[in-house]
Amino acid sequence: MxxxxxxxxxxxxxxxxxxxxxxxxxxxxxxxxxxxxxxxxxxxxxxxxxxxxxGQIHFAGAEACTALEWLVTCPIDSLKVGQVRYGLLCNTDGGCVDDVTVHRLSECEYFLCVNASNIEKDLAWITANAPRSANLTIDDRSAxxxxxxxxxxxxxxxxxxxxxxxxxxxxxxxxxxxxxxxxxxxxxxxxxxxxxxxxxxxxxxxxxxxxxxxxxxxxxxxxxxxxxxxxxxxxxxAALPLYGHELDDTTSPLEAGLDRFVKLEQGQFLGADAIVHKRNAGLSRKLVGFELLERGIARAEYPITHQGKTVGVVTSGTHSPSLGKAIGLAYVPPALSPLGSEFEVWVRNRGLRAQVVATPFVSGTSAKTAANPSGKAVGKP
Amino acid sequence: MSDTEIPDDLRYSEEDEWLRSEDDQCIVGVTDYAQQQLGDIVFVELPEVGSDVKKGQPFGVIESVKAVSDLYAPISGEVIEVNSALANQPELVNGDCYGDGWIVSIAPSNEAEIEQLLDAAAYARHIADRNA
CATH class of the missing domain: 3.30.1360.120 (Probable tRNA modification gtpase trme; domain 1)
Incomplete structure (x- = not known):
């Protein structure tokens, strides 16, 4: 170890x-x-x-903006100095390498705040995919x-x-x-x-x-x-995703409902083609928030069934201290994603009834404002 | 864990349950050490009254905010009562684990199993060894 x-x-x-x-x-x-x-x-x-x-990974130099525009799903050039944006690093299959926040320090200087579990993976991925240029330095300042x-x-x-x-x-x-x-x-x-x-x-x-x-x-x-x-x-x-639960290398940001952090209509970025392809083909699953209607607590990886068939999986679940009830996030087929849809969460060999509810679960903890304060389409510069 | 309460008049299992013999039944709960380790308890899954439990086998589940843990029967026997107050107030286990936070009452099928349980001093050593 x-x-x-x-x-x-x-x-x-x-x-x-x-x-x-x-x-x-x-x-x-x-x-x-x-x-x-x-x-x-x-x-x-x-x-x-x-x-x-x-982790904190710094980007500096005349090529920093162009490099990040390619590496991150959110718009970079339109970031003001002193502004932060949430975005994703996507692989060529359109899966999520990590979810990050991008901070613009000056005209040609930025830093990403990244998940601890992904620092080394991100660095390797960034090094492999950023343009090699004398006008770009990448520095891991995590430690x-x-x-x-x-x-x-x-x-x-x-x-x-x-x-x-x-x-x-x-x-x-x-x-x-x-x-x-x-x-x-x-x-x-x-x-x-x-x-x-x-x-x-x-x-x-x-x-x-x-x-x-x-x-x-x-x-x-x-x-x-x-x-x-x-x-x-x-x-x-607040229904904020956690890497390794709602997001991983095989999850599309669109399945996770993170469309507004992906600049699909603007230019090119790594993973864009695969994300568009998947969107056009139709998503096979969507992330939803649910509440249990029976006593028990849903936990990550518990299976979800509907009409006797396994159709999905819980990605995160807990007892909500603010609400005093069992809440969770899960991937289910799009047909089961509308508010009020019901399915069963399997807790120790018993299928407990669950219902899709609006997120964030606790009002005032808006995931939207937390991640996208302007309320505008993040894609529009 | 110097601040862990281990009453002298109870018997204990190595899986951190306590047992109190009362006439022909045994009241069972989890120890102060266990509830401290678990943290805020938010759900207890109880066995059915009338079901049989077997020494060392899981008979229920206790969940904190973070974790799911099995409850192990300290003795074999029949469940004659469960603490139904835990359905709405699982936090009783944190607040009063040796009193209102009791879990089940068992009619023992083999009295000798009670004598095999640890006394308070032995349970205190068991916790200390585990943390050593």
Whole structure:
């Protein structure tokens, strides 16, 4: 077994009493006080997450824009400096290599924030597919970068007294650089919880200091350190996809309902031909949100049947702390994707009735605004 | 786990269930250590009253937000009662695992199996060994 990596906050997590688990090659906190407490803290007040395991890949040079336009499904040239967009890296079969956020740092400089489990795969794929040019440098800064997510309705009021940046001026899916408690930071108004908040990029060496500073600053507001357990239930209530569950190398972004992050009508990008081909041929499955109508909890990989035939599979499922019921995401045939459609989820040899419901599951945690704040077609520059 | 409660008057299985003998029945639940390890419990699948359970075999399922775990029968016998309050309040297992969070009551078919269970001191050593 290869040795697990640790983020710069490992010692702090231990001090805070976290339960550590292996995740994506890292030893990460799954919970501190408890998943439900941490989940509700984010929805009602604020939660603080160490997501330093995630990767950051920088692109710089005159060819950076052209290279990313080819590599990523979302429009790049139309990104403003200081803007963030969600997009996918697709392979030639139109499957998802990874889902990423693209940040434009300057005219010719960008960085991608990528899934921890995919850093090496992404780098290999980027290296293989980016143009070789003296005008393009690609730099993996994952190990040098700490990333802390401050999420919840109290996030802005906790951060404001510490920040040299005017927080009100940062729109959703934009970022600014400045100092937080004297620490150099890139502050992005993004997140993976469905609640408002920020993701704060700092030098790895500053990450633990920033985490403690924010915990102190948020104490009166009721901030809680929050682990991967709450991160998963929060993102699932917001119906945000998780790579390895809703997305993988064989999944088309259109099956996952991510059409608005794919610039099919504009120019060429890697995987476009296969995605168009699949769309024209008709999708064989679609991602839906469902609720169980009977007692039980659906979990990833549980089979789905309809009229006695296996027709799909659960990709993620849990007990929703906000709603107090069992929710999940699943791939089903398009005929079963309309709201109100019913099917059975097989939980330990029993088929439990399930119904397709609107996503996000929890209102106010709009997946659309989280990922596409402008509400405009992302494809239109 | 110094803050784990292990009452002296109960017997324990290696699978982290406790058992309390009362007249001709045995009340069974999961230990404080188990509920701490599981975290927030959100669903308990109980056996049917009248069904037979076999020592060491799964008789139900307990689910936390994150994980699904089997419940193992500490003894063989017939299920004579289940804690139906857990259907609506599975969190009772977290809040009061040795009291209101009990799981089933079993009429033992082989009394000798009760004597084979661990006492509190042996169960404490069992947990310590496992975490060593």
């Amino acid at each position: 290869t040795e697990l990596k640790r983020t710069p906050l490992f010692a702090l997590h231990q001090k805070l009493g976290a339960r550590m688990v292996p995740f994506a090659g890292f030893e990460m906190p799954v919970q501190y006080r408890g998943v439900i407490d941490e989940h509700l803290a984010v929805r009602e007040r604020a939660g603080l997450f160490d997501v330093s395991h995630m 040098k970068t700490g990333l802390i997510a401050l999420q919840g309705p109290a996030a802005q009021s906790i951060l404001a007294p510490l920040a040299s940046i005017d927080l009100a001026s940062i729109k959703r899916f934009y970022f600014a650089t400045g100092k937080i408690g004297g620490i150099e930071a890139l502050l992005a108004r993004t997140g993976y919880t469905g609640s408002p908040g920020y993701e704060i990029y700092v030098a790895a060496d500053d990450a633990a200091r920033l985490f403690e500073l924010l915990l102190d600053a948020g104490q009166s507001a009721g901030i809680e350190p929050a682990g991967l357990g709450a991160r998963d239930t929060l993102r699932l209530e």
